[in-house]
Amino acid sequence: MSDVTVVIATRNRAAALRRTVGRLLELPERPQVIVVDNGSVGGPAICPPDVLVLPLGRNLGAVARNRGAAVADTPLVAFAGDDSWWAPGALDRAAGIFAEHPRLGLLAGHVLVGDDERTDPVSAFMATAPLGTADDLPGPPVLGFLACAAVVRREAFLGIGGFDPVVRSMGEEARVAYDLFTAGWGLAYRADVVAHHHPQAGADDTGKRVLAARNRVLTAWLRRPLRVAVGETTALLRAAPGDPVARRAAVQLAARLPRALANRRPAGRVLEAAIEHLEAGTTAPTSSPSAPRRSRSASR
Structure with missing residues (x-):
């Protein structure tokens, strides 16, 4: 039996989900598959009997993945979207990599998009190793990932609380990456x-841009220094009068900011230095910064 459970969060995407589940059940690894239904209209998704379906009754966004990870009984959890799936052999390869690298908390996979299998720009950027190298990790260190193509060590992911309800979705990966790093995981x-990603044609791009703008600021308030959080907020508010995306993002930010402030835990100097490297588009001169030792709560 596979050491990896695949967790899929879905809502109102029955046709895409059927395709994804079918692809996953055909994998030679035969992973356990858990579908977490985010309150689909008309009831939870219908899946084959060997797929566990967790109906939530309401839309929790990315937090739904936490529910799947919590009930998984394998040491590793791979996330997939209802429009993405893992290539044959990928999960077995990931399990072997985790076994050889005990500090590894998250493995970001290589994403091929659409029928023409073009490399996702995020994957292309990660391959350039902008943070240098680390002797105890199996590839270039990263401070972000695509949730539809990530494998996590279950204890590490649950130890830092998984995805949070402040950000919910669209850019939700950043805070998880920051907290894993801070807890000492690679x-x-x-x-x-x-992983293969086949995004839905005609998706609401404007809505995604609103969420991305809002969540960038929320993440800054959650984990970045005060000067960064204030700067991100100021930039959004200045853009709002002439930019409808920024205006909508600012309105949503106001509603969520109190909860972000209540959960604020600014990251340390080492993490912030790495983030600044990435945002400046510079490459770390030698090796990536050493992560702090894992906290006891993260290693339980």
Whole structure:
């Protein structure tokens, strides 16, 4: 039996989900598959009997993945979207990589998009190793990932609380990456652990841009220094009068900011230095910064 459970969060995407589940059940690894239904209209998704379906009754966004990870009985959890799936052999390869690298908390896979299988720009960027290298990790260290193509060590993911309800979705990966790093876990990219992503045509791009703008500021308030959080907020508010995306993002930010402030835990100097490297588009000169030792709560 596989050491990896695949967790899928879905809502109102029955046709895409059927395709994804079918692909996953055909994998030679035969992973356990858990579908977490985020309150689909008309009731929870219908899946084959060997797929566990967790109906939530309401839309929790990315937090739904936490529910699946919590009930998984394997040491590793791979996330997939209802429009993405793992390539044959990818999950077995990931399990072997985790077994050889005990500090590894998250493995970011290589994403191929659409029928023409073009490399996702995020994967291409990770492959350039902008944070240098780390001797105890299996690939370039990263401080972000695509949730539809990530494998996590279950104890590490649950130890930092998983995805949070403040950000919910669209850019939700950043805070998870920051907290894993702070807890001492390594995050790395591997080009040979492949996932396929077939995003829905005609998706609401404007809505996604609103969420991305809002969540960038929320994440800054959750984990970045005060000067960064204030700067991100100021930039959004200045853009709002002439930019409808920024205006909508600012309105949503106001509603969620109190909860972000209540959960604020600014990251340390080492993490912030790495973030600034990435935002400046510079490459770390030698090796990536050493992560702090894992906290006891993160290693239980």
